Structures are given as C-alpha cells and as structure tokens.
Amino acid sequence: MIATYNLAAFVRDLDALVARHGDDQRAIVTAGKPLLARLLQDMSWLDPRCCEPRGPSVQYLLYKHPADKFSITATVFDVGYHTTVHNHGTWGLIGVYHGTEREERYKRIDDGSRPGYARLRPAGEALNTPGAVTHLIAPEEDIHRIFNLSPHPSLSIHVYGADLDGRPRQQFDLDTGEIREFQTRNVFLA
Ligand SMILES: [Fe+2]
Incomplete structure (x- = not known):
C-alpha cells in the first residue's frame, strides 16, 4: 500500500519548518x-462532519500545537x-479543498495615529479554486476578505501561526475607516 500524505504528516513537516525558520513569516509561508x-x-x-456548515461560517479545529506555534482548521x-x-495578526496559509473562494487583499495606508481608524487600499485579488493556496504575513499582507462564490458551501484548510480562537482581531469598514475588534471561536468535534 502506498503511504499517502495526511494531517499527521503535514503537522510533522510544518513543525520542523517552523522550528527552522523561527519568526521569519515569509520563509514559513513560502516553504x-x-x-x-x-x-x-x-x-x-x-x-466528513467538518464539511458541514453551521451558520454562515464555521472553523472546525483540526490541530492545535502544544506550544501554540500554529493551528489548523477546516473552515x-x-x-x-x-x-x-x-x-489575523500572524502568518497564515489558506488552501481551498472544495468550492471557489474569491479573496480580496488590502493594505493599510494610514500611519495608525488615529485610534479606531484605518485607511485601506486594495492590494489585489485572487480566485481560489480547489488546490490553490494563498498566504498571509502580518502586518503587511494580513488584511483580506473572502467570498464563497460556489453554489454550495466552500471548505478550505486554514493554517495560522497561532490559535486564533478568542484572540482579539480587527475588522475594517472600507467606507468609514472604522476599526472594530472581533474574535472567532473554533468548534472542536470530539
Ligand atoms: Fe481571514
């Protein structure tokens, strides 16, 4: 029987890679x-339970590193x-498994001096189909918006350089410039 690559093998490889590259986010996402x-x-x-929608959006926790070096969800x-x-406040890799997701990327162009306010400019977009992997690097390539364009639920594997469960993050209003804090919760299926 041919051994296939699976979550445990991916975790093992990613663990070695993160240990090798330390804080070099670009090196981590590239490798x-x-x-x-x-x-x-x-x-x-x-x-298969991780393919089911639960409301508009759900993150099923697949793996959480014991030293919080990275986390993996099925979203x-x-x-x-x-x-x-x-x-997100950390590096990330997002790989589409099922469906088509459009990703819009943004760059912050204000100097951050006004509390609760940010100016963003578009920084490109991509149409991500099954097998495509996109990345995040904080803070310069860390802001985006994702649309599910499929006529069915989409599923992607999200890898982040920390567990994002309950972690304070920021949402940006493109029209008013307002910044709002938010957080997401993971669902863990026993
Ligand atoms: Fe995101």
Whole structure:
C-alpha cells in the first residue's frame, strides 16, 4: 500500500519548518505552501462532519500545537457568505479543498495615529479554486476578505501561526475607516 500524505504528516513537516525558520513569516509561508498543496491532494483523512456548515461560517479545529506555534482548521463558508475585511495578526496559509473562494487583499495606508481608524487600499485579488493556496504575513499582507462564490458551501484548510480562537482581531469598514475588534471561536468535534 502506498503511504499517502495526511494531517499527521503535514503537522510533522510544518513543525520542523517552523522550528527552522523561527519568526521569519515569509520563509514559513513560502516553504509551507507546497506542503499544504500536497495535503489537499488527498483529504480522505478529514472527518466528513467538518464539511458541514453551521451558520454562515464555521472553523472546525483540526490541530492545535502544544506550544501554540500554529493551528489548523477546516473552515466552511455557507452559500452566499463573505467575511468582513479583517486581519489575523500572524502568518497564515489558506488552501481551498472544495468550492471557489474569491479573496480580496488590502493594505493599510494610514500611519495608525488615529485610534479606531484605518485607511485601506486594495492590494489585489485572487480566485481560489480547489488546490490553490494563498498566504498571509502580518502586518503587511494580513488584511483580506473572502467570498464563497460556489453554489454550495466552500471548505478550505486554514493554517495560522497561532490559535486564533478568542484572540482579539480587527475588522475594517472600507467606507468609514472604522476599526472594530472581533474574535472567532473554533468548534472542536470530539
Ligand atoms: Fe481571514
């Protein structure tokens, strides 16, 4: 039987990679991208319950590093859902497994001196189909918005350089410049 790449193998490789590259986020996402692409090729290890929407958006926790070096979730966006414009505060890799997700990227262009206010400019967009892996690097490539364009729920694997569960993050209003704090919660299926 041919051994396939699975979540445990991905975690092992990512752990070694993060240990090697330390705080160099760009090096981590560059080296991690082909690993996540490889993981997406055979997702037979994924609990089918993690493909189910629970409201507009849900993050099922797949792995949490014991020293909080990284976390992995299966994220499901229901039909018609799009996220807010938001940040993460850490590096990230997002690989699409099922569906089509449009990602809009933004860059902050104000100097941060006005509390609760940010000016953003568009910094590109991508149409991400199954197998595509996109990245985040904080703070300069950390703000985006994702749309599920599929006629069914979309599922992507999100890898972040920390567990984002309950972590304060920021949402940005493109029209008014207002910044709002928010947080997301992971769902863990026993
Ligand atoms: Fe995001």
